Amino acid sequence: MTIDLILFLVLSLIAVATALGMLMSRNAIYSALFLVLNFVTVAVFYLLLGAPFIAMTQITVYAGAIMVLFLFVIMLLGAESLPTAEVLPWQRPLAILLGFILAVEAVYLLITRARPAGDVLQPEAVANTMPNLRELGMVLFQNYLLPFEVTSILLLVAMVGAIVLIRREKRVP
Amino acid sequence: MVPINYYIILSAILFTIGVLGVLIRRNALIIFMSIELMLNAANLAMVAFGSIFKTPEGEQVFSGQIFVFFVIAVAAAEVAVGLALIVEIFKSKRSIDVDQMNSMKG
Numbered sequence: 001m002t003i004d005l006i007l008f009l010v011l012s013l014i015a016v017a018t019a020l021g022m023l024m025s026r027n028a029i030y031s032a033l034f035l036v037l038n039f040v041t042v043a044v045f046y047l048l049l050g051a052p053f054i055a056m057t058q059i060t061v062y063a064g065a066i067m068v069l070f071l072f073v074i075m076l077l078g079a080e081s082l083p084t085a086e087v088l089p090w091q092r093p094l095a096i097l098l099g100f101i102l103a104v105e106a107v108y109l110l111i112t113r114a115r116p117a118g119d120v121l122q123p124e125a126v127a128n129t130m131p132n133l134r135e136l137g138m139v140l141f142q143n144y145l146l147p148f149e150v151t152s153i154l155l156l157v158a159m160v161g162a163i164v165l166i167r168r169e170k171r172v173p
Numbered sequence: 174m175v176p177i178n179y180y181i182i183l184s185a186i187l188f189t190i191g192v193l194g195v196l197i198r199r200n201a202l203i204i205f206m207s208i209e210l211m212l213n214a215a216n217l218a219m220v221a222f223g224s225i226f227k228t229p230e231g232e233q234v235f236s237g238q239i240f241v242f243f244v245i246a247v248a249a250a251e252v253a254v255g256l257a258l259i260v261e262i263f264k265s266k267r268s269i270d271v272d273q274m275n276s277m278k279g
């Protein structure tokens with residue numbers, strides 16, 4: 001067992017456990033904090049895969065910005081825990097059964113049909129260094145410049161949309 | 174050296190937990206968090222696939238990472254609009270239980 005494999009197994013245990021904790025916990029604040037931990041674990045996976053830029057983006061954007069927004073809304077609404085009104089008693093077992101089937105099928109199809117042959121290449125020392133990041137930037141701003149600009153427009157539209165939704169409407173007599 | 178299949182299996186498991194969250198939980202905020210979890214699982218699969226390919230010259234291929242970058246940007250936009258919607262629904266219904274959201278108006 002190499003050190004990478006041990007790291008992977010421990011981290012994947014943490015990732016699955018925190019995802020389940022997010023799913024199970026009654027209090028929405030605990031769910032959000034579990035999800036932050038999950039995102040941080042996935043960021044470490046990105047480092048293992050030799051993607052340092054994505055790892056840092058994951059921590060700043062997901063674990064930082066997005067989850068802070070979630071926590072802010074949870075506390076704003078005071079919606080930590082809902083009264084549990086079970087309207088459909090068969091819903092939970094059915095959902096668990098369907099989810100299990102989905103997991104089995106997804107794993108089977110991804111492994112047999114996607115044919116991801118081979119190991120993850122050892123992210124060499126060069127993978128997590130500055131020249132590598134420079135290469136990433138070159139590819140992003142040369143080959144993917146148009147999608148990048150479209151993304152900025154998307155963010156602008158989302159911002160305008162959020163403001164319009166939240167704005168208090170003037171009552172027209 | 175971690176076989177890539179392990180990453181793919183982990184990604185599928187995380188995705189399934191996200192699906193279960195959407196199916197089981199009634200709190201709209203938790204459903205939203207489950208969607209984030211699903212996006213994250215897909216990102217993990219994409220980075221894992223991207224890391225096993227090299228150009229003939231032995232250079233790293235960045236397309237997978239760049240696509241993940243775009244997915245993160247789209248997720249941020251989605252969260253901004255979605256949370257605005259949830260706040261608005263809470264203002265009119267005083268609840269974010271998705272079972273209560275059964276009318277088109279008000």
